[in-house]
Amino acid sequence: MNDEIMNLDYSLIPMFNNAKVFPFHSVDSTNEVAKELATRFIPEGSIVISEMQLSGKGRRGRVWYSPPYRGLWFSVIIYPSVFPQELGKITIAAGLSVMRAIRKLGVDGVWLKWPNDVMVGDKKLSGVLVEAGIEYDIVNYVVVGIGVNVNHGRDEIPQELLNIMTSMRLSCGKEFLRAIVLSEILKNFRELYLLVRSKRFHVIREMWEKESGFVGKRVEVLSGNEKVSGIVEGLSDEGGLLIKDDNGLIREIWMGEVSKVRV
Ligand code: BTN
Numbered sequence: 001m002n003d004e005i006m007n008l009d010y011s012l013i014p015m016f017n018n019a020k021v022f023p024f025h026s027v028d029s030t031n032e033v034a035k036e037l038a039t040r041f042i043p044e045g046s047i048v049i050s051e052m053q054l055s056g057k058g059r060r061g062r063v064w065y066s067p068p069y070r071g072l073w074f075s076v077i078i079y080p081s082v083f084p085q086e087l088g089k090i091t092i093a094a095g096l097s098v099m100r101a102i103r104k105l106g107v108d109g110v111w112l113k114w115p116n117d118v119m120v121g122d123k124k125l126s127g128v129l130v131e132a133g134i135e136y137d138i139v140n141y142v143v144v145g146i147g148v149n150v151n152h153g154r155d156e157i158p159q160e161l162l163n164i165m166t167s168m169r170l171s172c173g174k175e176f177l178r179a180i181v182l183s184e185i186l187k188n189f190r191e192l193y194l195l196v197r198s199k200r201f202h203v204i205r206e207m208w209e210k211e212s213g214f215v216g217k218r219v220e221v222l223s224g225n226e227k228v229s230g231i232v233e234g235l236s237d238e239g240g241l242l243i244k245d246d247n248g249l250i251r252e253i254w255m256g257e258v259s260k261v262r263v
Contacts, residue, residue, distance in 0.1 A: 004178050005051045015045030015076070015186055024050040026068075029057050031131055031145040034075035038133060038141035042077055045190070049074035049182070056147065059129055060257065064147050070156060070167070072148040072178050076189065079141055080197055084134050087142065088239030088254070089201045090193070091115045094128045094144045096208055097188035102126065102148070104184060107172045111213030113258055114232070114241045118148075122261075123166035125149055146185065151175050202237065209234045219243065223256035 006023050020043060027033050027050045034048040053073050056064035066073045080090065095116025102118060102125065103110050109120050118126035126148040133140040152167035169175050195203050209215050220229045221243065230245040241253040 005049055015047070015190055016043065018043040019045030019047070022046065022048045024048070026050060026052050026054060028055040029053055029145075030073055030075040031057060031129060031143050034077050034143040034145070035131060035133065035141075038077045038079075038143060044077065044079050046077045047074050047186070048077075057129055057145070058127060058147075064127065064129075065158065065161060065165070066147065067152075067156070070152045071150050072146070072182055072185075074182065075143050075145040076186070077141060077143055078193060080139065080193070082139055082196070083137060084132065084139055086196075086238060087130060087132055087139070088115065089196050089204070090142055090144065091128065091130045092208055092235065092239045093192035093196055093204055094130065094146065094189060096204060096211070097192050098126050098128065098146060098148065098185050099212070100188050101181065101184035102168060105168070105176060105181060106174075107168050109171070112208070112211075113261065114212075114214055114235075115239070120166050120171045123164060125166055125168065125171065144189070148181060148185070150178050150181055201239070205235045205237065205239075218262040220259050221253050221256045222259050223253045227259075228253060228256075 006025060030048040030050050050073050052068035053066035056066035056073060058064040092115060095112050099110055099112045099118045111119050113119050116128040117124050129145040132142045149165060149167035151169045154170060157165060192204055215232050215234055217232050219232055220227060228243055228245055228251050230243040233242040233244050233250060236242055236252050243251050243253060245251050
């Protein structure tokens with residue numbers, strides 16, 4: 001075991017000028033700490049990172065398993081000038097940043113399940129939880145929480161998660177320096193976030209459609225109470241999922257959970 005997270009070399013963290021790093025050994029959730037800091041206008045690009053989380057949060061109120069020494073659990077604070085309905089763009093940019101980083105570091109077979117689960121085969125390697133402070137129609141801040149299972153061995157994954165989660169190490173048989181994984185993700189996120197900020201989301205949309213590995217797959221999505229089945233066509237200009245349903249109609253899904261994918 002080591003103190004890689006507490007002793008991070010900040011020069012590895014390529015975000016924005018003045019951005020700060022807030023390292024912790026243990027917090028309930030880095031997103032919660034980051035949300036609190038964001039209300040105090042901590043510089044954009046600052047990150048909160050913790051060796052472990054006691055109540056790591058997943059999407060849809062789920063728990064995110066965040067043990068010490070094996071993963072990356074961090075949250076990036078940004079202040080984009082977007083409308084609440086554009087937050088999907090940030091979500092897509094974050095997922096794509098993580099997927100590209102993991103691929104670049106040599107993990108094969110990685111794909112992105114909309115909106116931002118990074119998968120290897122049918123197991124999840126990383127997830128993103130975007131939370132925003134919104135007042136009326138104004139987005140005051142956005143916290144992009146990223147969890148990556150980096151160096152977990154098989155015996156370090158709880159029995160009940162063995163069928164649904166994996167790690168970078170398990171997927172390619174070697175250990176990774178978490179600081180390098182973090183640096184690679186942040187480098188990508190900076191680039192893609194700047195595209196969102198400069199109103200060029202279409203560039204991200206095209207990358208996603210080319211690289212995610214999700215286009216053309218047959219899926220079932222639960223959107224509210226409705227189940228939509230069909231073939232993934234791509235993304236809309238706002239980051240919604242476009243599916244050609246079984247009647248040949250193009251449906252745009254904003255919020256939902258992809259419940260089945262034929263890989
Ligand atoms: C998901 O796929 O369900 C989202 C998982 C997000 C986990 C990360 S770990 C860092 C940050 N802090 C949290 O409490 N959650 C996110």
